[in-house]
Structures are given as structure tokens and as C-alpha cells.
């Protein structure tokens with residue numbers, strides 16, 4: 001019998017404490033007072049105390065925060081009760097609210113000497129590979145510099161109807177993008193119930209979910225509060241995205257003043273536990289889900305380096321074929337045609353061709369800008385040797 005997977009064995013409550021990278025999503029209803037449109041400062045201060053505690057323990061934290069529309073509505077006087085805002089009004093509200101939201105986070109985290117950076121993304125940024133790679137690298141860089149990124153959707157450029165609950169999915173995409181180990185969705189409810197507890201008093205909360213099956217999906221009803229309207233449906237979509245990326249997700253109650261501490265102490269929540277870890281999930285995604293758009297041939301020395309876990313440097317490349325953009329998946333082969341694997345190329349095809357056989361130190365002189373040293377970074381590389389993805 002094979003040994004049980006350490007991923008499945010870890011007790012859910014420890015997931016948060018042991019996670020290297022944590023994404024915490026904060027909904028509008030938790031952060032913004034529905035009547036006054038003001039942020040709940042005491043709540044935010046308490047949450048940022050917890051974020052500081054996680055940082056002190058050496059954990060990296062990304063916050064995905066909603067609330068721009070709710071804050072901006074009041075600022076712009078778009079407060080007629082009962083009238084839904086038009087898309088352009090919501091976008092205007094988001095623009096006016098976002099700057100205040102960012103400021104609130106900046107002030108709250110400044111008490112702990114933590115620098116905040118605002119990152120506005122569209123859902124599409126995680127789908128378009130070139131922008132995806134840039135967003136991932138920016139977030140990586142911010143985390144490496146000890147910064148806490150505060151992410152929201154870039155509501156100004158969104159072309160679709162802005163729906164509450166979008167940030168549940170955005171948070172999951174961000175968690176997948178940065179290979180986070182844990183995603184916490186702080187909610188007005190303490191987890192997933194067998195049915196909407198507002199409708200069914202006999203509904204029971206689930207502690208753990210290991211796969212989002214149709215049976216689980218059937219449990220999710222529509223929206224809850226007046227401000228948050230995503231309900232459980234978007235949370236389950238988020239769970240799927242997170243789990244596919246090897247990230248554990250938890251829906252936990254956020255109203256209290258120390259929601260993360262409560263969760264760590266074994267408080268209520270529903271954990272969605274993936275079958276594998278983020279690194280393995282990402283390699284599987286690169287190797288399996290993407291259609292290669294080019295071929296990069298490497299010499300024997302580079303092939304050896306790759307099998308020893310190194311990145312691919314331009315010096316070991318002998319040929320680049322195809323027309324592709326930065327971030328595209330490319331097949332990596334040896335001179336004799338033997339397939340080594342698939343990787344995401346850090347340069348577009350033309351630039352990659354210009355770098356063939358050159359030392360990384362020459363990149364700036366060749367391209368006129370200071371790009372990455374690696375043509376394919378080892379984190380973006382899935383070797384498929386002997387049928388195994390590594």
C-alpha cells in the first residue's frame with residue numbers, strides 16, 4: 001500500500017499556519033458599512049494586526065480586497081436606495097472608492113511598518129499569458145521585497161457587468177498565479193452548508209471538501225447580503241480554481257476581530273483540500289494544459305543542467321523555432337530531437353532568437369533592455385522525462 005499523501009494528512013487548521021504564501025480575500029460587506037459607506041477601521045486594524053503576525057512568522061501575504069464600489073458610491077453621492085447602479089456609475093464609484101480603500105490599507109499596515117502596494121488586475125490578466133507572467137513576476141517581486149500587495153479588480157477597464165463575487169474568483173486566480181498554499185475567503189458565513197442556511201434551518205456545515213462534485217455544487221444557493229451578492233456559487237468556482245492549482249482554500253467567518261487567529265485555533269470554516277501541492281499542480285498545468293507554440297533546441301550541457309533542476313539560459317540554446325509571444329509555452333528538445341519537456345519562454349520568439357548562444361550578461365546589449373537572465377525559468381519548466389512530470 002502506498003504511503004498516505006502528506007497533503008491529505010495535514011489537519012486543515014494547520015494549513016494556515018504552515019502555508020508559505022497566503023492569499024486572504026476580504027468582501028465588501030466585511031470592510032464597508034452599508035449605510036455610511038465608511039470602512040470599518042477597528043475591524044481593518046485588527047485584521048492588519050493578524051497580517052503582521054503572519055509576516056513576522058515568515059509567511060508571505062497577499063490581500064484581495066473588495067469595497068471600492070461600496071466606498072465610492074457614498075463619495076460620489078450615488079446613494080439612492082434601491083436603484084441599481086449602471087455599469088459606468090459603478091466604474092466611477094470604483095475609481096473614487098479604490099483610492100480611499102488603498103489609503104485605508106496603507107494607514108492600517110503602516111502601524112506595523114509594512115509597505116503596501118496596490119495591484120489592479122482584470123480577470124483576463126490571468127488568462128492572457130504575457131500579462132499573466134508579468135503580473136506573477138510583479139507579485140513575486142513585491143513579496144520578495146517584504147511588501148503586502150493589496151489586489152482588486154481593475155474595475156475601470158472591465159467590459160462586462162461588474163458582479164459582486166467576482167473577487168472570489170479573482171482571489172483564486174491570484175492564488176493560482178503565485179502558487180499560494182492557502183487561500184482564505186473571509187465571508188459573512190462560516191462555511192459551506194448542505195443547503196443555504198437562510199432557507200433551510202436543518203442545513204449542516206461541512207468541515208472539509210476534497211472535490212467540488214455536482215453534489216457539492218447543488219448545495220450553493222444565490223446571493224446573501226445586499227452588498228455581497230456572489231453567494232456560494234462564486235466561492236465554489238474559486239475552490240475549483242484553487243484546488244486545481246494545488247492551493248487549499250477555506251471559507252471562514254470574517255466578522256470577528258481576529259478571523260485568522262480563530263481559524264488557526266480550530267474555529268469553524270470549510271476547507272477545500274487539493275490532492276497535490278502547488279508546485280506539482282503548476283508543472284502538470286504547464287506540461288498538460290498548454291499547446292506549445294514554438295520549439296527551443298538546447299545543447300547537451302543545457303539538457304544536463306535542466307535535468308538537475310536548473311533554469312534554461314540562452315547560452316545553452318542552439319535554435320528557436322516558431323512565432324510566439326513572451327510567456328508562451330514552448331517545447332524544449334535536445335539536438336537529436338529528444339523531447340525534454342515544455343516551458344514558458346520569458347522572451348518573445350524574435351528576441352529569443354537574438355539571444356541564442358549568448359551569455360546572460362550580454363542580454364541588455366543585445367535587446368536594449370535588462371530582461372531576465374533565464375530564457376525559461378525553472379519554475380516555468382515541466383520536464384517530461386520517462387513519462388514523469390518534474
Ligand SMILES: Nc1ncnc2c1ncn2[C@@H]1O[C@H](COP(=O)(O)OP(=O)(O)O)[C@@H](O)[C@H]1O
Pocket residue numbers: 027028029165186187188189191192193194195196197198219220221222223224225227228229230231232
Ligand atoms: N450552501 C450554502 N452554504 C452557505 N451559505 C450559502 C449556501 N448557499 C447560499 N449561501 C449564502 O451565501 C452567502 C455568502 O455569500 P456572500 O454574501 O456573497 O458572501 P461574502 O459577501 O461574504 O463574500 C451566505 O450568507 C448564504 O446566505
Ligand SMILES: N[C@@H](CCC(=O)OP(=O)(O)O)C(=O)O
Pocket residue numbers: 026027028029065066067068069070094152153155163164165166167168227228229230
Ligand atoms: N471590485 C469590486 C468588488 C467586487 C466583489 O467581488 O465584491 P464582493 O462580493 O464584496 O467580494 C469593488 O471593489 O467594489
